[in-house]
Amino acid sequence: MTIVTETVPSRIKSTDPLHEPRELTAEQREVFRVRAREARLAKIAAASGVGETPLHEVNVPTFDPDELMPQLPSNGITTLSLFSGGGGLDLGFDRAGFVHRGSWEWMSDAAATIRVARPEWDVYGGTELGDVRNVDWRAFRNQIDVVHGGPPCQPFSNAGKQRGAQDPRDMWPEFVRAVRAVRPRAFVAENVAALASATFSDYVEEHILAPLRGAYEIQRVLLQAYEFGVPQVRRRVFFIGFRTKTMAKKWRAPSAKFRRIDDSESNLPAVTGVRKALGLPDIGYDGISPTIRSGLSGPRHTTSILSSVSAQRKFEALNVWPNGVAASREAASAYVTKNGHFRLSVADVALLQGFPETWPFQGATYMQLGQIGNSVVPPVAYAVASSVAEAFK
Ligand SMILES: C[S@@+](CC[C@H](N)C(=O)[O-])C[C@H]1O[C@@H](n2cnc3c(N)ncnc32)[C@H](O)[C@@H]1O
Structure with missing residues (x-):
């Protein structure tokens, strides 16, 4: 006998046009609904002062990502940004002195973040204007670096x-189509480290390298966020292509500037730990954050930044609670966690991803966290951008 279990759709509208919601039965959905309702009520109670006495003061961070990426004067090198998200890559290139000419991002809230941060930029957002599939890139041919x-x-x-x-x-x-149409002097594309693994070697050869090889010299580098001063384990691959052999030969991959706190063999300065970065009291232990994941990629929109069970253990050791991230530091301090650990706010998560306090993420809390978790760590983007600028000299 086969048991047919019917799934019911979520009532919450997806904001990512290709979001694949989790298939849940009515009973399963009810469990989530009850849990979400309890959390909502506890949050409202905390905000109105009815909850438990706050365990911690509103934290004052000591970490300023802007110090890792001092603003460089304009280098005159023009850029177009595709799949811009909340602007991590855009910010890194901007601080490295590049001249922004346009960003395309189909999630309206993410595009709004960049627009609010840089009102003078051309930012194309939303499912029509922001969808890269709708753009005829030939309008930019030979005009972008x-x-x-x-x-x-x-x-x-x-x-x-x-x-x-x-x-x-x-x-x-779509990225390849844009590069082939625009014919920039260089391109930079970022992705998860898994794309550099054997699993995807055929994919990379067929869909990225082969269609661009005739026109570009392409190099690949894996970079780790904490090596650029951001307290997080986050390894990402960058494909860097140059139109001329001379530039490709001149390019040097960015080198590490910081070491892990527990690496006693390196002479580099130690990266700041999560607790110190966020201005939390000394508990006799500090370390870096596990990879912050984007809830937008999952089947359920969430305010958790947890990527795995081992990440949970790392947060526990840090006495930091990675779920139910609050909208503000004040709300985080008022909304006491069950295990007494520090509750993160969106601003804290942004810092752990290398965004300065001033970067104005837009949208609901889960949406802001999604933009953060999706982004290139700006100081890493800055290092890559600076290395590319050197090759242009
Ligand atoms: C990995 S994120 C990029 C993050 C960005 N590089 C940063 O550093 O913040 C990929 C982005 O591509 C966007 N996206 C996906 N398909 C798109 C399309 N067809 N047109 C425009 N944006 C798209 C997603 O909404 C998402 O924000």
Whole structure:
């Protein structure tokens, strides 16, 4: 006998046009609904002063990502940004002195973040104007120096089904189309480290390298966020292509500037730990954050930044609670966690991803966290951008 279990759709509207909501039965959905309702009520009670006495003061961070990426004067090198998200890559290129000419991002809230941060920029957002598939890039032919972007990583991420080219979210062909039409002097594309693994070597050869090889010298580098001063384990691959052999030969991959706190063999300065960065009291232990994941990539929109069970253990050791991230530091301090650990706010998570306090993420809390978790760590983007600028000299 086969048991047919009917799933019911979520009432919450998806904001990512290709979001694949989790298939749940009515009973399963009810469990989530009850849990969400309890959390909402506890949050409201805390905000009105009815909750438990706050365990911690509102924290005052000591970490300023802007110090890792001092603003460089304009280098005159123009850029187009595709799949811009909340602007991590854009910010890194901007601080490295590049001249922004346009960003395309189909999630309206993410595009709004960049627009609010840089009102003078041309930002194309929303499912019509912001969709890179609708753009005729020939209008920019030979007029742009660098095209950069991070096509969605879900088709390749270890956290997903790794369907590669079979995943409707695979936008690499669109990035390649833009580069071939614009013919910039260089391009930079970022993705999850899994794309550099053997699993996807055929994909990379067929869909990225082969169609661009005739026109570009392409190099690949894996970079780790904490090596650039941001307290997080986050390894990402960058494909860097140059139109001329001379530039390609001149390019040097960015080198590490910081070491892990527990690496006693390196002479580099130690990266700041999460607790120190966020201005939390000394508990006799500090370390870096596990990879912050984007809830937008998952089947359920969430305010958790947890990527795995081992990440949970790392947060526990730090006495930091990675779920139910609050909208503000004040709300985080008022809304006491069950295990007495520090509750994160969106601003704290942004810092752990290398965004300065001033970067104005827009949208609901889960949406802001999604933009953060999807982004290139700006100081890493800055290091890559600076290395590319050197090759232009
Ligand atoms: C990995 S994120 C990029 C993050 C960005 N590089 C940063 O540093 O903040 C990929 C982005 O591509 C966007 N996207 C996916 N398909 C798109 C399309 N067809 N047109 C425009 N944006 C798209 C997603 O909404 C998501 O924000």
